[in-house]
Amino acid sequence: MHILMLLREFVEDIKSQKTRAFLTTIAISWGIVAVTLLMAFGEGLSFRMREGLLNAGDRIIRVYGGQTTLKWEGLPVGRRIRLTEDDCKVIEKNIPQVSVAVPGFGEWVRLKVNGKTSSTYLEGVYPEFEFLRRTFPAAGGRFLNGKDLRERKRVVFLGGEIAKELFGRPDPIGEIVTINGIPFTIVGTMPKKLQTSMNNGPDDRRAIIPFTTFQSIYGEKYLNEMIVKPARFEEGMYVEHEIRRVLGKKYQFDPSDERAVPMWNFIENEREGGKIFRGINIFLAVIGAMTLIIAGVGVANIMFVVAKERTKEIGIKRAVGAKRSYIIFQFIFESLLIAFTGGTIGMLISMGIIKVMWMIPVQEGAMEFLGRPLLSLSVIALSVILLTLIGLLAGLFPARKAASVDPVEALRYE
């Protein structure tokens, strides 16, 4: 009953002050557009960056052979440390926090098909590679499996880009390609993926064969790298130290000698990157929130004007028995209503803009990161909370002023 009456009064008020109501609402809408777009943009950017990193290595540590730079137990510096397949087993056995440790070979090779040649980086890996490096196959193909490894099969998994370059289509499953003159059957290809961190070119241009096949063709003993995945990513740093300790014991080097076995810790990279993007997101959110606050101040400003204009009306209301709380409630109700009307409009505009941006097709390059804002639930929740807060505050202060007026004075007011 009360609410309906208040609503009617509000509508009457708006009708008599159309420009004012329009401008106040629009200010709130703009504020919400700014807040949501800024945050959605920041979130989209950091999501893409993180995705790009995870696509290069899904919370793994890549371990390489190096050389000692610290003396240890009477041994000189400058000794070469080279990793073998056995080291992976040693690591898996001695560090319980490690879930997988797999070896990998690498070599630059030339792929040939019907007179077309392309140079690329060839890796010899275990099947676990698929999950560690996110080389998931496109439909119709598969990644290397345990049987390929056991039987030293001559099968190859290709990056989508190089497959397209050689065959003119991205899915040449079952076709034969020669790698340095030896024929291999293609069992799968990888669809295009976003990758921001790489060595020896992106995975889109990789050729991947079973570890055992690589070993028997090239007769390699020493690994190019070892990929270690901790069971829990929080233990990344600990696992890194443990690897140095375990290998240090085996090869006799100082466990604090970082160059003896250099590591590329994707978990740390992700954490570092995450920190930076959290910083950017907070910056953007603060700017957005301040925009909304400006709009809120605008609302408060207008509510003060309203309070003054209605002094006489308030006086009458109070004289016929309306309590202070009723007057305060009316003002807060009005400013909340303005805030939510404007907020809803703003939110719809933002959603529309984001939807349109997603519809624009993006090629590789800058727009891949900038053109994909994400309107997450937390962004929406934060905007609604801010909006409520601003609506309340923008109503409260003018309301208090209005309610504190002496009814007798108010009635006399011209």
Add this chain to the structure above:
Amino acid sequence: MLNLIDNLREIFHYLRQYKARTAMTMFGIVWGTLTVILLLAFGVGVRKQMSINMHGIGEGLVIVWPGRTSIPFEGYGRDRRIQLNEDDMELLRSEVKEIIHISPEFRKWGSTIRLGDKINRPNLSGILPEYSEMRSIRAEPGGRWLNDLDNEYKRRVVFIGDKLRDFLFGENSNPVGKYVFIDETPFMVIGVMLKKTQNSSYGSRDSDWAFIPMTTFKALFGHRYVSNFVYQVSDPRISKSVQQKVYETLGKKFKFDPKDKETLGIWDTTEFDEFIFYFSLGFNIFMGLMGVITLMVGGIGLANIMYVVVQERTHEIGIRRSIGAKKSHIMGQFIFETFIVIGISAFIGFMLAIGLIQLLTALPMGNFKEAVGIPVFNPMVAIITIFVLGAIGFLAGYFPARRASNLNIIDCLRY
């Protein structure tokens, strides 16, 4: 003139009368100005930092590795190896005018650099003096980069990266003039690389690298062919066409098809420049738009209040008009008032922004700064902000002023 002062006095009188209202309105503009400047400056800073990080490896740099042919050409089969020596670099230098610097790079793996019992196997390159120009390599004070005489006389001198120095001689020591052994040959250290930010590389980071003159390298190790070569183009935008000329020039000499990309593996770092350009352009446009929106919100608040002011002063307007003030007078008065409010607020906003940027510059936030840089306040940022302020001020003043000037005199007086 008198009119103007009169006007000003009136405005300030009025502003003082409504302190809370004025403060709140101005707050919107002040904060809006601050936001525009901060967002734009932040965008400029990000761009600058990205560029610094990328150009650690070199600016406008292209790296080329000789490969094998993959297309039969003029009666030759495929799979021929293309092997280049330093004369081919000179050929490119004279044939392709857009190349401003070029240097062959002879490299060797597994060579040791030793001082006492400290041994390391760094990247070792034999290059020409102009190499440093392309690769943004500067010497620490007290040392120098390789020069033409070193090259001419096959001097046994070496320039080392800062990390390599830290390992061999201890951190921040000055090893210039001291000797190290490269394999079994003594070399004099003539310079240490000034530490730089670098986020891409071939081989290893420059901090772990050792450079010696090309002629010394060839005499010592007997290499005939380059491992790779690097060149710099005068303008990154023409890099693609220069690449084509490189293929054509060498294709003519070595008889391979200029369309055969396998003959030369090329890493064009200017492609990243393009990425940076578009990324920062998009980023800056977005940031600018958001800033403008914020300022607009402030502007809307101002316009709203101006409408209230017009309403409150209706009676006054009526009197002024009836004693001879023209429509344009009334209009001018309101627009003038709007601009005064905006001018004062904008000034405060500018001061706050400059102060805040200086504060950010002074704060130590190593990691963060290395990734996103620090906001940069430049004339461009100021001009854009002032332009936007002007436009918004005009809009916020014009419409209320128009309403005020179009009011009917009789109605006004009766109000």
